[in-house]
Structure formats: structure tokens, C-alpha cells
Amino acid sequence: MVNKEIPAWLLAGNHPPLQPGGRKRRPGFAEKTLRDLAHVGGEVLFSEELVGRRGWLQDLEARCKLLSLLWLILVAGLARHPITLITLYLGVILLAGLSRVPLGPFLKRVWLFVPLFTGIMVLPSIFNLIRPGDPLLVLCHLPGPLNLGPWHLPDQLTITRQGVIGAGVLILRxxxxxxxxxxxxxxxxxxxxxxxxxxxxxxxxxxxxxxxTYRYIFLLLKLVEEMFVARQSRQVGRPDRQMNHRFLSGSAGNLLARAYALSEEVYQAMLARGFNGEVRTEGDLQPAGPDYRRAAALFLVGLIILGGDHYLGW
Structure with a gap:
């Protein structure tokens, strides 16, 4: 028998509209903050899960890995030909596959930001106003060549082949x-x-x-999350802008005071345990034979790529 006191929307499994007129309420700053904190936590867990996998780079000792990949970054900076950089990037994709790194999130993390920021910086270089060259596309015709002090303006605005190739090489690098x-x-x-x-x-x-910083930033993020959850659990209705500003300023001051107190406690605890300024961690292993062989293979690959780039010329 259905209880007559239960609302119909609860029996149907639907929620009532959060605002008059059936419009969905936009999330406030607290909801957005909690969502961003959860995203940061998910990213950290994802990274820790990747580190724990067995893979080609995971099994390579950290110092050999760092020096080898810095060498490959230097190779990318010295390369001048697009084919060389594309070959090197295919090698990076192969390394990611051998290390069992999911290619989807890996490519998304790189190519959602690199074209945006680097492309904005190199965009002017594709025009003949900045880098003269062979025209690929004529955008507009000007009344005639103009001289403005040291600047010379041609009679047409074009996208040049040299500019596009130079911008592409920089983005690839x-x-x-x-x-x-x-x-x-x-x-x-x-x-x-x-x-x-x-x-x-x-x-x-x-x-x-x-x-x-890395050790305690997550503790501070947890404190921030608890502060916002506590506020949300005590909040009735939608707060106004002034109330949000007061909460943010008070929370920032409280968090700063707690962080300062925590830093003092941690430092005193480190001194009490014999801290002398040197960082020591568990599992401090020395490179072994396989580590040297893998690092030498990466170094050799970099030399081959540089040789190929010199052979291709520019």
C-alpha cells in the first residue's frame, strides 16, 4: 500500500526543480572547488597507479631515466627538420606504449595545451609581415608597399611557406x-x-x-576540502556574493595560520630525529647493468636522430 504522505516526485525517483520555472541551479563556487579538489585527487591516484605498473621506463633507475630523457629533450631542441621531430615523437609514443601509459590521456594532456599556448606565440610568424617567404595563401591586398620607419609593409598580406614550416617545427619541439x-x-x-x-x-x-611541498600539499588540500564540506553541510539557501567573499577571506587566513603552525611542528620534529639538511628516502638504489644498457640505448637513439637531422639538412 502506497503511503499518501510520500510526495509523488519521490516515488517517481525524480527531483523537484531547484529553481522556479524548472531551471537547474548553477553550481556555486563551493561546488566547483570541491569538484576541482576531487579532480586533483583523481590525477594523483592515476599517476601513482602508473608508477606502480611494470613497464620499460618504470624499471629504469630514476637518475638514468632523468639524464636520458633530458638528452632526448636536448635532441628535440637541436633538431631542425620536421621529419626528424616526427620520428622522435613516434619514439616517444613507443616509449609510452612500452611503459603501459594510456595513450588517450597522455596525448590529451599534451596536445590540448601545446597548440593553444605555443600556437598563439608563433602565430604572427606565419605571415609575411614577420617572416617573408614564398606565399601559400594571400589574405588581402594592400594599396601599396609602405615604409613606417624601420618597418616595411608589403603590398599584400600572405601566409608564407617558411613561416608555416617554422611554426610547425617549434610546435613539434x-x-x-x-x-x-x-x-x-x-x-x-x-x-x-x-x-x-x-x-x-x-x-x-x-x-x-x-x-x-609535495608531501604536505595534499594534507592542505584535504583541509580545504573539509572546510568547504563543513560550510556546505551548514548552509541553508543560496548565499550572496558578500557572504562568499567573507568566507573566502576567512578561510584563506585560517588556512595560512594552520599551514604556518604545521610547518613549525614538522621542522621541530625533523630536528628531533636528527635532520641535517640531506633528503633521505627509502629504497635508495644504485643503477645496475640493465639501467646502464637502457640509458645507453636512449643515448644512441638520440645520436642517430641528430645524425639523420644533419643528413636531411634544411
Whole structure:
């Protein structure tokens, strides 16, 4: 028997409209913040899951991996021919496949941002106003050539072949470099990666700062999440803009005070346990024979690619 006191919308499994007129309520800043925090947590879990897999790069010692991939980034910076960069990028894709990195998210992380930011910077170079060359596409005709001080304006605005190739080479270079850097971070534990920076003579205080930042940033994110959840659970109705501003300013001050107090407690605890300024982590292993062989293979591949680029010329 159906209870007459239960609303019809609850029996049907549908929710009533959140606003008059049936319009869906737009999420506020608190909902957006919680959603972004959950996204950050998901990204961290995804990275940790990739590091734990058995793969070609995961099995390579962190210092050998860092130096080898930095060498490949240098090769990408020295390469001048598009075919060379495309070949190198195909090698990066092969490395990602051998390391069991999902290609979909990997490609999305790189090519959703590289064309946007790098393309905006190199966009003017495809026009003959910046880089004269053979016209590919005539955009408009000007009344005639003009001289404005040191600048010479031609009688037509065109997209040049040299400009398009130069912009494409730069975008490919950035894409390869970002992909290699992303492979390092996706296949290496953060503590091991920071320890590997000592090979490059990075100052100890810088490595220590990065280590503690990575260790405690998630604790602070958890505190922020708890603050927003507590506010949401006590909130009735939709808050106005002024109330949101007061909450944000108060939360920022509270978080800063708690972070400062936590830093003092952590530092005192480290001193009590004999901290002398050097970062020490568990599992500090030395490179073995397979690590040297894999690093040498990557170095040899880089030399071959540079030789091919010199042979192709420009």
C-alpha cells in the first residue's frame, strides 16, 4: 500500500526543480572547488597507479631515466627538420606504449595545451609581415608597399611557406619536450625524481623544499576540502556574493595560520630525529647493468636522430 504522505516526485525517483520555472541551479563556487579538489585527487591516484605498473621506463633507475630523457629533450631542441621531430615523437609514443601509459590521456594532456599556448606565440610568424617567404595563401591586398620607419609593409598580406614550416617545427619541439617531461613524471615516484635531481647538482635546500611541498600539499588540500564540506553541510539557501567573499577571506587566513603552525611542528620534529639538511628516502638504489644498457640505448637513439637531422639538412 502506497503511503499518501510520500510526495509523488519521490516515488517517481525524480527531483523537484531547484529553481522556479524548472531551471537547474548553477553550481556555486563551493561546488566547483570541491569538484576541482576531487579532480586533483583523481590525477594523483592515476599517476601513482602508473608508477606502480611494470613497464620499460618504470624499471629504469630514476637518475638514468632523468639524464636520458633530458638528452632526448636536448635532441628535440637541436633538431631542425620536421621529419626528424616526427620520428622522435613516434619514439616517444613507443616509449609510452612500452611503459603501459594510456595513450588517450597522455596525448590529451599534451596536445590540448601545446597548440593553444605555443600556437598563439608563433602565430604572427606565419605571415609575411614577420617572416617573408614564398606565399601559400594571400589574405588581402594592400594599396601599396609602405615604409613606417624601420618597418616595411608589403603590398599584400600572405601566409608564407617558411613561416608555416617554422611554426610547425617549434610546435613539434615543444610537444616532444612536454611529452618527454610528462613521461618522466608519470613513470617515476616523486621522491625518487627529486633524489635524481641531485645528479644535476640542484641545491639541497631546493630539493628539500620540493619534497616537503609535495608531501604536505595534499594534507592542505584535504583541509580545504573539509572546510568547504563543513560550510556546505551548514548552509541553508543560496548565499550572496558578500557572504562568499567573507568566507573566502576567512578561510584563506585560517588556512595560512594552520599551514604556518604545521610547518613549525614538522621542522621541530625533523630536528628531533636528527635532520641535517640531506633528503633521505627509502629504497635508495644504485643503477645496475640493465639501467646502464637502457640509458645507453636512449643515448644512441638520440645520436642517430641528430645524425639523420644533419643528413636531411634544411
Amino acid at each position: 615543444v610537444g616532444v619536450a612536454v611529452s618527454l617531461a610528462l613521461l618522466v613524471t608519470l613513470t617515476t615516484r616523486w621522491a625518487a625524481l627529486l633524489r635524481a635531481l641531485r645528479v644535476l647538482r640542484v641545491p639541497r635546500v631546493f630539493v628539500l623544499t620540493l619534497t616537503l
